[in-house]
Amino acid sequence: MRDTILSVVIIVNVLCGVLVYFMPQMGTYILLTIASAVTLLAIYDAFIQKKHSLMRAFPIVARLRWVFEEEREKIQQYFIEDDLNGRPINREKRSIVYQRAKEQIETLPFGTQHDVYAKGYEFVKHSIFPKDHHQIKGERVVIGSDKCSQKYNASIINISAMSFGSLSKNAIMALNQGAKMGNFAHNTGEGGISPYHLQGGDLIFQIGTGYFGAGKSVNGKRVFDAEIFKENALRSEVKMIEIKFSQGAKPGHGGILPAKKNTEEIAEIRAVEPYTRVDSPPAHDAFSNFDEMIAFIQQVRELSEGKPVGIKFCVGDNDEIETMIKTFAEANNYPDFIAVDGGEGGTGSAPLEFSNYIGTPLLEGLSFVNKMLKKYGLKEQVKIIASGKAIDAFDVVKYLALGADAIGMARSFMLSLGCIQARECNLDTCPVGVATQEKDLVKALVVEYKNVRVKNYHNKTISAVKEVVAAMGKESITEVEPKHIFRRNKAGDITSLDNIYYAEDTVLAS
Ligand SMILES: Cc1cc2nc3c(=O)[nH]c(=O)nc-3n(C[C@H](O)[C@H](O)[C@H](O)COP(=O)(O)O)c2cc1C
Ligand code: SF4
Missing domain, CATH: 3.20.20.70 (Aldolase class I)
Structure with a gap:
């Protein structure tokens, strides 16, 4: 996998170089700069740094994992959790605090989301x-x-x-x-x-x-x-x-x-x-x-x-x-x-x-x-x-x-x-x-x-x-x-x- 990633990064870098050669404009220079930076980072990940095995095996790509790990809580809260399963305090409970604190409408439309037949329902x-x-x-x-x-x-x-x-x-x-x-x-x-x-x-x-x-x-x-x-x-x-x-x-x-x-x-x-x-x-x-x-x-x-x-x-x-x-x-x-x-x-x-x-x-x-x-x-x-x-x-x-x-x-x-x-x-x-x-x-x-x-x-x-x-x-x-x-x-x-x-x-x- 490491060699494939390095090959792709280097090919893209070379293509950007060719583009600059035929179309020497601001936009292509920027592309070449980004591609070169990514290539250098890939080389650093794969050969120079020794702390992270995942990065040595999957240069550049492994960094995305760190980004998602960092943002996991937010992704979970904004895109995944529903009203009742957020922890430690679920969205329904958080919302009622916000509504009461801001004196906003605090009524619920259409009916309860709780499963009234589930074990633990109170x-x-x-x-x-x-x-x-x-x-x-x-x-x-x-x-x-x-x-x-x-x-x-x-x-x-x-x-x-x-x-x-x-x-x-x-x-x-x-x-x-x-x-x-x-x-x-x-x-x-x-x-x-x-x-x-x-x-x-x-x-x-x-x-x-x-x-x-x-x-x-x-x-x-x-x-x-x-x-x-x-x-x-x-x-x-x-x-x-x-x-x-x-x-x-x-x-x-x-x-x-x-x-x-x-x-x-x-x-x-x-x-x-x-x-x-x-x-x-x-x-x-x-x-x-x-x-x-x-x-x-x-x-x-x-x-x-x-x-x-x-x-x-x-x-x-x-x-x-x-x-x-x-x-x-x-x-x-x-x-x-x-x-x-x-x-x-x-x-x-x-x-x-x-x-x-x-x-x-x-x-x-x-x-x-x-x-x-x-x-x-x-x-x-x-x-x-x-x-x-x-x-x-x-x-x-x-x-x-x-x-x-x-x-x-x-x-x-x-x-x-x-x-x-x-x-x-x-x-x-x-x-x-x-x-x-x-x-x-x-x-x-x-x-x-x-x-x-x-x-x-x-x-x-x-x-x-x-x-x-x-x-x-x-x-x-x-x-x-x-x-x-x-x-x-x-x-x-x-x-x-x-x-x-x-x-x-x-x-x-x-
Ligand atoms: C940010 C934070 C700081 C806290 N500091 C103290 C503290 O100094 N002394 C203490 O007895 N409890 C402390 N607690 C515990 C709370 O006073 C409370 O007992 C506990 O969070 C349960 O209440 P809650 O579920 O409403 O948060 C702290 C809780 C939080 C969230
Ligand atoms: S106080 Fe609330 S918003 Fe601030 S760090 Fe703690 S959990 Fe997050």
Whole structure:
């Protein structure tokens, strides 16, 4: 094959030379130049470069493969995927976010594209007596146990943790301003509080294992520092504190900030070396057993002068989670909320094995935590915030039905900012300025337009939740229970989520 390609390239080159000889014009000179360049490249591919065997065997032609590989995602998204099979978020779900964010028409023509007889199809049952959705209650929830003195009246939909560093400054500003306009909360992510977070929107200040904004480096180790934490926690914008144990996309790993995205500004905020990869440790330095964990939660609560303190994790070992909740109950001291992240959760950057094979998916994790809180009598005190691909109102209703009190959304808010799911968040090349620190790309995201879209998406999704709940004949979003959501297990067999996740023999039941 190599000789055939080389022969063709050389023949074309010679023909171009002949053409120039008989027709010495600009056009033929250009042709000859291109043909000569291709010939030289073919010779380089076949004989000089030694790294790529494919290029040595198929000079020039093999390069096309690299081009298609590079553009595979886009070709897939633009020409191949249909409305329901795009991953991780299908086109139908992406479109509803764009439509709600832009306040465009959000109705569907002609009927559902879902196969309602397929295994896994889910739906809610409506009532003969639907309610007026304008009257539906329950769009806000008070978070704060009897241990906290500054309870927070939260929206049931809030922006899940995403740091400045992972996202651009314009993205952070638009999210925070949108949160302010829509009166909901914006989680800082584990990267600390930047000036871009301080646009007036309510903040959930996250402390990760790197203690950015809440600690310092001592002998190369990141440790919690009460004074640094307190300074940030006492800001009036900070309404709640979230101690991150793990996230669904990389449980047990710790955060990763790629070197390219660790600019001087970000490095200064995090107190680390710029343009180096920053790996947060997998575990907290501040505690290593449940008693120490409870003491740390209490210390954080006191330092923040009684603001609600939560913990975030993706469910791993069920026995461990049960022991933790049991210990909370026995100590009569507990977090004010638990943020349960599903294994399907998103990230800016994670190792493949961690994203694909570690961590319990949200439906199982959420129902397990809910069950444990009930079992140990803590359900009234400890609220649950669930995150994991909640995008449309059905997702929200389903997670609330399964026991969540509020929902955290990360990627859907990225979509509302204009994310096109190019999946380059770890490369610093995000084409729409959401997940990059590249100055020219960041400028592409105009804060004054996108903040409104963030607010619109939130508000319209809340309205859609109310419409679904109204159709179910309920008066409040809080009335939705797992017995109201159904799933087709196999042809002809429909079961409620109550039977699937709350039956005695559920696989994850303890
Ligand atoms: C770009 C990006 C950055 C994230 N950064 C953090 C983080 O700093 N801390 C954290 O706990 N989770 C982080 N997450 C996880 C989200 O907060 C959320 O738990 C997860 O993506 C599930 O929500 P989703 O399915 O709505 O995206 C990040 C997710 C994304 C997409
Ligand atoms: S457009 Fe691509 S790179 Fe940018 S945030 Fe979305 S998925 Fe990440």
